[in-house]
Amino acid sequence: MKPLREVMRHVPSNVAVVTALHDGVPVGMTVGSFTSASLDPPLVSFFAGKCSTTWPLIEAAGKFCVNVLSAHQPQVATAFASRDVDRFGGRGWTPSPLGSPLLDGVLAWLDCELHALHEVGDHVAVAGMVHGAHAIGDAKPLVFFRGELAALE
Numbered sequence: 406m407k408p409l410r411e412v413m414r415h416v417p418s419n420v421a422v423v424t425a426l427h428d429g430v431p432v433g434m435t436v437g438s439f440t441s442a443s444l445d446p447p448l449v450s451f452f453a454g455k456c457s458t459t460w461p462l463i464e465a466a467g468k469f470c471v472n473v474l475s476a477h478q479p480q481v482a483t484a485f486a487s488r489d490v491d492r493f494g495g496r497g498w499t500p501s502p503l504g505s506p507l508l509d510g511v512l513a514w515l516d517c518e519l520h521a522l523h524e525v526g527d528h529v530a531v532a533g534m535v536h537g538a539h540a541i542g543d544a545k546p547l548v549f550f551r552g553e554l555a556a557l558e
């Protein structure tokens with residue numbers, strides 16, 4: 406069997422930035438593991454690596470916004486996956502109704518409260534209760550496929 410990482414490169418994923426306000430400071434991380442989990446109650450999910458330094462800050466905030474990136478935002482995905490950069494520097498955002506950072510120009514956003522956590526190997530499966538879900542216009546999504554960020558054609 407080929408190593409899992411090599412095979413999963415061929416499975417396209419959406420790209421989202423999960424944001425929170427931690428002690429008044431905006432934090433966020435890029436994820437490719439965002440998915441809908443339950444309709445009733447409305448739950449969404451993503452996986453956070455146990456080595457992530459941002460995830461514990463989001464967990465402490467107890468709520469988060471999932472910002473689904475649009476095709477013209479590959480630089481946003483890269484910034485929020487990089488260490489030693491000012492991820493929010495020069496980027497516009499406004500507080501969501503629950504108070505988490507809502508990034509300008511996203512395709513869709515979901516305002517969530519932390520609902521449940523499950524350890525899954527070297528990641529934590531995070532379930533969020535959705536308090537608000539919005540899709541904006543007809544913009545195309547950003548996808549991650551074979552190691553590259555690209556617009557969906």
Ligand SMILES: Cc1cc2nc3c(=O)[nH]c(=O)nc-3n(C[C@H](O)[C@H](O)[C@H](O)COP(=O)(O)O)c2cc1C
Pocket residue numbers: 420433434435436437438439451452453454455456457458459460482483485486487488549
């Ligand atoms: C396209 C893409 C998808 C990613 N998906 C995830 C993910 O689902 N879960 C995760 O923990 N990290 C994911 N990462 C990596 C994190 O964005 C990155 O490791 C992390 O933000 C590093 O900084 P941190 O220590 O602040 O977490 C992804 C990165 C990229 C570029």
